[in-house]
Amino acid sequence: NAGVTQTPKFQVLKTGQSMTLQCAQDMNHEYMSWYRQDPGMGLRLIHYSVGAGITDQGEVPNGYNVSRSTTEDFPLRLLSAAPSQTSVYFCASSFWGADTGELFFGEGSRLTVL
Amino acid sequence: GENVEQHPSTLSVQEGDSAVIKCTYSDSASNYFPWYKQELGKRPQLIIDIRSNVGEKKDQRIAVTLNKTAKHFSLHITETQPEDSAVYFCAASIKVTDFGNEKLTFGTGTRLTIIP
Numbered sequence: 001n002a003g004v005t006q007t008p009k010f011q012v013l014k015t016g017q018s019m020t021l022q023c024a025q026d027m028n029h030e031y032m033s034w035y036r037q038d039p040g041m042g043l044r045l046i047h048y049s050v051g052a053g054i055t056d057q058g059e060v061p062n063g064y065n066v067s068r069s070t071t072e073d074f075p076l077r078l079l080s081a082a083p084s085q086t087s088v089y090f091c092a093s094s095f096w097g098a099d100t101g102e103l104f105f106g107e108g109s110r111l112t113v114l
Numbered sequence: 115g116e117n118v119e120q121h122p123s124t125l126s127v128q129e130g131d132s133a134v135i136k137c138t139y140s141d142s143a144s145n146y147f148p149w150y151k152q153e154l155g156k157r158p159q160l161i162i163d164i165r166s167n168v169g170e171k172k173d174q175r176i177a178v179t180l181n182k183t184a185k186h187f188s189l190h191i192t193e194t195q196p197e198d199s200a201v202y203f204c205a206a207s208i209k210v211t212d213f214g215n216e217k218l219t220f221g222t223g224t225r226l227t228i229i230p
Contacts, residue, residue, distance in 0.1 A: 105157040
């Protein structure tokens, strides 16, 4: 199993550009989520999904869209990039929500917005 | 929403000594408390977790304690080794729907350095 795979690993955008961070998992996890990690602020939840067709907002959802058309994929879309969205983004998945055990993280995607 | 505070932000200990990291949470409905370790440039990985019906859990050199009344929980690492150097995150989760605990709130992290 590859686990949780994120692409791209690095991306530089200009303000106002849009892009999609891809996330795929091959563990048949119902739960998938996106976090951003900023220095001194820990990991903050952006959006999450508990199954195909079901998504909900986390702590910092503004400026981001998600969709979940399949169990395996959970892309994160930046609609109009802003410098405040410069961060490291992690996708994570687990069985039936975080209470059931381990969150499996991808390797992260480092995004810089100029 | 849930708020998790973590202290200290940095911690240096001599190799072989113990390290303790403390977290407090705000929502008394939180019932799941994991700890993640993140080595430099790597992804976070679960090292231990505890549920609200348990007061303490151990796994070799690592232990977590939970005080529900005071709403705080702690990570204890004994006999520290150089490979324990990393950033450690606590987290708290509240059950939102019947599916499970979907919203995991993380602390701001503790950078632990083991001095040889």
